[in-house]
Amino acid sequence: MKRKEFLRGLGLIGISSLAIPIINSCSKDDVSDSSSDSGSSSGSGSSSGDCSVSPSETAGPFPTITPSSLVKSNIVMDRTGVGFTIKITIKNTKANCAALKDAIVDIWHCDKDGYYSEYGGTSMQSVNYTSVHFLRGRQTTDENGLVTFTSIFPGWYSGRATHIHVHIYNSSGTSLLVTQIAFPEGSNSAVALVNVSTQNGYTKGLSGYTNNASDNVFFDSVANEMSTVTGSVSDGFVLTHTINVAS
Secondary structure (H helix, E strand, O other): HHHHHHHHHHOOOOOOOOOOOOOOOOOOOOOOOOOOOOOOOOOOOOOOOOOOOOOOOOOOOOOOOOOOEOOOOOOOOOOOEEEEEEEEEEEHHOOOEEEEOOOOEEEEEEOOOOOOOOOOOOOEEEOOOOOOOOOOEEEEEEOOOHHHHHEOOOOOOOOOOEEEEEEEEOEEEEEEEEEEOOOOOOOOOOOHHHHHHHOOOOOOOOOOOOOHHHHHHHOOOOOHHHHEEEOOOEEEEEEEEEEEEOO
């Protein structure tokens, strides 16, 4: 059994006990990264030159409970944070990686302080957000295989690097792939820039942050799950990413 599968079996995805969200952050902590800094636009975008199916990953301990009820492109709700646009393109490996129209795409991610909606009040997440549905949404791909969501820049929590969860279905609702999206790291990455922002930055800084290379989901597949992130704290960031499925 691969180490990654073993870790999934154990459910080793940590959640730290954090404070209630606060808007400002004065932390100057940075992401530790052994690679050279490549700027906030760093990242190759998954599968840009590869027509193999993107890596399958765990949905994690906080999947959306009733995703069909959350058909929307703006998923911010009451969360505060740095502006963030998510653009995901779905391609079909059974059609030479042509754009896949009418695929159903669910996404979910934590808020800037590491909390998920629809869960809480347990050892996995102390703050109780069971009655709200922020930062979760569903869209259907257009003729270019594209879905776009308006959100806030995700935070992080113990044991995990910054990430977005994605579940893709065909037009009939049959599950095609559950995967995750990774973020570039480094002192000039969007993660680091959001952290040092005095408005809507990370309230807990980056002390204890888990890098992609040590993340128990990304450590063996991050190159195929890496996004491209451009923009700035003032103007907001834009993530672009391609996911390949067999449909």
